[in-house]
Structure formats: structure tokens, C-alpha cells
Amino acid sequence: MLKYILLGFLNYQPMTGYDLKRSIDNSTGHFWHAYHSQIYTTLRKMEQDGLVTSVIDDNDEKLERRIYEITEQGQSELKQWLGKSLTQLPPSKDSLLVRLFFSGLRSPQEVLNELKFQRQLHQQQLETYQQIEPEADPQSELEGSSIDFDREAKFWRMTLEFGLAYEKMYLNWLDETIARIESL
Amino acid sequence: MLKYILLGFLNYQPMTGYDLKRSIDNSTGHFWHAYHSQIYTTLRKMEQDGLVTSVIDDNDEKLERRIYEITEQGQSELKQWLGKSLTQLPPSKDSLLVRLFFSGLRSPQEVLNELKFQRQLHQQQLETYQQIEPEADPQSELEGSSIDFDREAKFWRMTLEFGLAYEKMYLNWLDETIARIESL
DNA sequence: GGCGGCATGTAAACAGTTACATGATTCC
DNA sequence: GGAATCATGTAACTGTTTACATGCCGCC
Incomplete structure (x- = not known):
């Protein structure tokens, strides 16, 4: 699930892991929480799978801020996911x-x-x-x-x-x- | 979490894994779903940890129905868990x-x-x-x-x-x- | 200099899901 | 005889959480 949230935000604009963390905390996190540790590792995995690419931010030479960008494959995977409607109730846990x-x-x-x-x-x-x-x-x-x-x-x-x-x-x-x- | 649900039901009466599965499906499963695979493996683990004991049902010699019973340690762990109130909102996922x-x-x-x-x-x-x-x-x-x-x-x-x-x-x-x- | 927030990551543990597998009983 | 349901389990995988770890920057 987190994969699609990350693709969803990266489809708006390229972002770093930290940007994504804040975006999620302020919006989708209210109905799908994610820890930063999971965000960073999932981004790495998505890059291996060709769904995103990343570059190190040049503006900031001290910090290694990695900026992620969605690929065409990533966009197509996001659309494919949205195309398959839910056929069950999402399980609730309280x-x-x-x-x-x-x-x-x-x-x-x-x-x-x-x-x-x-x-x-x-x-x-x-x-x-x-x-x-x-x-x-x-x-x-x-x-x-x-x-x-x-x-x-x-x-x-x-x-x-x-x-x-x-x-x-x-x-x-x-x-x-x-x-x-x-x-x- | 599932551990405490199982302890909660076993505190009412001894039951088999399948009984627990049905009890959960009809009640707590509406706010905490569990697959049978997870129930059986969790019960085995709880037995190793001394929270429950099990015996094979004698009435039914063909089927190896294992009846689980809560131990004193299990009861005390259940009560301890209930004693520590939640201090945060349970995270929702939808x-x-x-x-x-x-x-x-x-x-x-x-x-x-x-x-x-x-x-x-x-x-x-x-x-x-x-x-x-x-x-x-x-x-x-x-x-x-x-x-x-x-x-x-x-x-x-x-x-x-x-x-x-x-x-x-x-x-x-x-x-x-x-x-x-x-x-x- | 210390503290808090910014920013990024790894490792290990734990929880949850899907798939595979087996055999009994019940009903048609 | 075949299908559905009862009943139990394992294995592999995926996802989530907690803990550990590091270093920067700005403020007081």
C-alpha cells in the first residue's frame, strides 16, 4: 500500500524521502500511517524495480538529500492499481x-x-x-x-x-x- | 494483538483453534481480523511461552482437534495488558x-x-x-x-x-x- | 556548548497475508 | 462419486514497527 501512496505523491512532483514523510503525515497518514524507516526502504526498493529514479540534490553538498522522481513505469503501475477497484470492505483494526x-x-x-x-x-x-x-x-x-x-x-x-x-x-x-x- | 484476543476468548473457556477462528469471525474480527494460519501458529507460540496448554480431544480419534486452555500466566498477561491503557489514537488504515x-x-x-x-x-x-x-x-x-x-x-x-x-x-x-x- | 528539529539511513523483530497441502465429514 | 464445508497445519513472503545510529543546522 505504501508503495502506491509514494507513487501518488511523486506523481505530483519529485520529492525527497523526508518531503514524502511530511506530505504523508499531513494528509494520507490520517488513514494510512507510515514510519520514515519504511518510507526510505520502500523508496530504495521501488528504485530497484524501476518505478522511480533518484538523484542527489546538488544545491546542498553537505546533506545527501536524495530526490526521487516517478518513472513512466511507476505512473503506469499507479494507474493500474487505481484501475482495479476494491471488491471487499477494507479490514478495520481498532x-x-x-x-x-x-x-x-x-x-x-x-x-x-x-x-x-x-x-x-x-x-x-x-x-x-x-x-x-x-x-x-x-x-x-x-x-x-x-x-x-x-x-x-x-x-x-x-x-x-x-x-x-x-x-x-x-x-x-x-x-x-x-x-x-x-x-x- | 492477536495474542490478547486469543487469551481473551480462552479466558472464557477452553477452545480449539477452529472454535477461536469462528468466535473471532463473529465478534472481534469486525475490528481485528485474523486468518486461521495466524491463529494456529500464534497458539503454538503461546504454548511455548507458557500462556496456554493444549490437549488432543479424546472424543474424536480421527481428527486431531487440539483443545487450548489458558494458564495462570496467560491470565496474568491478559490482565497486565488490559491494565496499561492506550495513550494514543489507534492508527486507522483505510x-x-x-x-x-x-x-x-x-x-x-x-x-x-x-x-x-x-x-x-x-x-x-x-x-x-x-x-x-x-x-x-x-x-x-x-x-x-x-x-x-x-x-x-x-x-x-x-x-x-x-x-x-x-x-x-x-x-x-x-x-x-x-x-x-x-x-x- | 547543549538542545531541538532536520534529514537519512540500517537492522532486527514482529505481525500479517497468500499459497500450498491434507484429510474428514456431510449433503446431493 | 463429487462438491462443499469442517478442520488443521506449514512455508514463503510481504509489510510494519522498534531500536539503533549518524550528522547537520539554527537558536539560546
Whole structure:
């Protein structure tokens, strides 16, 4: 999966591993997290497979900043992946729900503490998403590009809407669940 | 993670790998999926680590059905895990959102087809959850057990409520997103 | 000079997925 | 007899996470 995320971003413009890490953290990372260690190793592998090429940045002679660029083969692989629609539900994994499922073994107070802490985190996450709203086009500086970033931004916005809906739903459910446990 | 799910179920009663597979598919699998291959190998590893013990079922001489039972060490490890509350948001991974994020490369019709198909799947999933509602206690036959299954069932119900809220949110978002793309 | 953030990487461990394999039982 | 489902497992691979490691730059 990470492979396609990297191809997706490199299809916008050439970037270093670190640039990719930041791009992911600010956008797709909200629904597909990646560690820098995985990004660097995956980029190396993709270069071996001919999906990207890399050059060392000349501007900066001290730091070995490697700039990656997507190849035609990379573009074609990205398009091919997008062409094959999902035919199943993406499996969801939520360790909090696993913990809650087996919470008969814990004291109600312990469960409440955990849920209330999660509530804070989800509240923060919601606020993070709400602050992304105004600026929907972080790539707007790319004037000469062949990419229509207005069109791209519509899809980015849709994933943001998902994040907002998800956090609101999560907060609602946490509030109801907390209330239910408190009344036990 | 799977380790703790297996411990959680074995804490209710001794079971075979296949029993565990079915229990997971019907409950925690909705928020933490596991393949049978992983279940069997993890059980073997847990036995080596002293978290469970196993015996071959005598009733069935043809089939080598191995019945696993949780040990005291296993119980203590399960409780210890539950004791350490999550301090971060569980990372979510949703490949549909990744695909949508980069859907500027696709035709609107392709995107719509994928979203509409996902809509069907989520509708089915919602109905699945709605049918679980009436029977909240699949373990009710265990009369002599030391586990208070009424108390357990309250937590199971909470995770089910999450599933219902999640699917409703997802369907809503899909409907809005589909409408937005159709009006482009 | 020390601290924090920038920037890049490797190694080892762990988790999860896919494919292969086998044999029993049940139903048609 | 054949197909589907029950039931158990191994092997190879891929993906993900944690830990280790290094050095630069700017700020106080």
C-alpha cells in the first residue's frame, strides 16, 4: 500500500524521502500511517524495480538529500492499481474496541479512564481536521505542472470530510459509552 | 494483538483453534481480523511461552482437534495488558480513502463505480450488525463458569454499537461523496 | 556548548497475508 | 462419486514497527 501512496505523491512532483514523510503525515497518514524507516526502504526498493529514479540534490553538498522522481513505469503501475477497484470492505483494526470487548476483567473506573483519555485525543484530532479546512491546496505553488490541482483538491477534501465524520461519530459513541458505564 | 484476543476468548473457556477462528469471525474480527494460519501458529507460540496448554480431544480419534486452555500466566498477561491503557489514537488504515485521495488520475465514472460497490458492502455490513442485536450472549450456555457473562455482554454490546455507528457514518459519507462526484 | 528539529539511513523483530497441502465429514 | 464445508497445519513472503545510529543546522 505504501508503495502506491509514494507513487501518488511523486506523481505530483519529485520529492525527497523526508518531503514524502511530511506530505504523508499531513494528509494520507490520517488513514494510512507510515514510519520514515519504511518510507526510505520502500523508496530504495521501488528504485530497484524501476518505478522511480533518484538523484542527489546538488544545491546542498553537505546533506545527501536524495530526490526521487516517478518513472513512466511507476505512473503506469499507479494507474493500474487505481484501475482495479476494491471488491471487499477494507479490514478495520481498532485496538481500543478489542480492549473494550474484553473489559469485563477490568474495573469500570479503569475502563472509564481509558475512554475519557481517548475522548480527549479524538477531540484534538477533530480540531486538527477542522483547522485543515480553509487551506485545501498545499500544492498551489505548482503552476507549470500538468496536474489539475483543483480537481485533485476535491478528492482530498472528500477524505477530509471522512475524517471529520469519523471523529464526530467516534466522540458521540465515546460519550454514550462513557455515560453507560457511569450508570452501571 | 492477536495474542490478547486469543487469551481473551480462552479466558472464557477452553477452545480449539477452529472454535477461536469462528468466535473471532463473529465478534472481534469486525475490528481485528485474523486468518486461521495466524491463529494456529500464534497458539503454538503461546504454548511455548507458557500462556496456554493444549490437549488432543479424546472424543474424536480421527481428527486431531487440539483443545487450548489458558494458564495462570496467560491470565496474568491478559490482565497486565488490559491494565496499561492506550495513550494514543489507534492508527486507522483505510485503503479506500487512499484510493480516493489519488483519484484525480481516474475518470469520475470509475470512482463512482467503486464507491457504489463499497456502499453495497457497507449496507450489508450494517445489516449483519443489526441482526446480531437480539442475541447478545452467545456464551449463555456456560452456567457453571466463574465469568459473569451478563457483565461481559454489556461490553460486547458497546463494541456492536460502535459497529452500527461506524457503518451508518460510512454510508452517509458515501452517499454525500457519491452525490458530490455525480454533480461535478 | 547543549538542545531541538532536520534529514537519512540500517537492522532486527514482529505481525500479517497468500499459497500450498491434507484429510474428514456431510449433503446431493 | 463429487462438491462443499469442517478442520488443521506449514512455508514463503510481504509489510510494519522498534531500536539503533549518524550528522547537520539554527537558536539560546
